[in-house]
Amino acid sequence: AQKITQTQPGMFVQEKEAVTLDCTYDTSDQSYGLFWYKQPSSGEMIFLIYQGSYDEQNATEGRYSLNFQKARKSANLVISASQLGDSAMYFCAMWWGDYKLSFGAGTTVTVRA
């Protein structure tokens, strides 16, 4: 079975510092995609970043970057220069195969002033 693992249930980070959220995945498929979503306390799901399995370069979107290590099957999210508004739950997700989608358990990030 395909699986996404986020081992950090919660993290604290100081404002303006960088934080890395871990995500490992398990798939035997060659073609797959990895996502990160943000869910603030208001509840909506916000797309942050995407990495395709064949993408050679690590994805970046503003302050978000994805550290993709294919051999290790990891897709860690790095948030640089944390802001108070970054406090939220972050989900790693993967699609693979015939339209299969799985989400990790999430990591709660709290940014301290």
Added chain:
Amino acid sequence: DTAVSQTPKYLVTQMGNDKSIKCEQNLGHDTMYWYKQDSKKFLKIMFSYNNKELIINETVPNRFSPKSPDKAHLNLHINSLELGDSAVYFCASSLTPAPTRSIEQFFGPGTRLTVL
């Protein structure tokens, strides 16, 4: 303009009742999804439709029945509601069934269902 909308936003009902949640997207997308997020925030896909055809049907009790009258709508009907059905239900859409960098999934605001 709201891209993916869901109604109602909150739904409180008694065990055993039947209820529906509606979802509409105005993005012109072909694919729509229903997710369930439980009290521990775990998010699980339930169903997905592409061009009104069911393409993902995860292990979900058959009390849950999705209906897609057209590409812009995907409704979720739940029969004989149980306490364990209490959760937040998210609708989402994407241009294709395989979301990519430029074909992301857009989520609705969620419907919080509480079964008493």
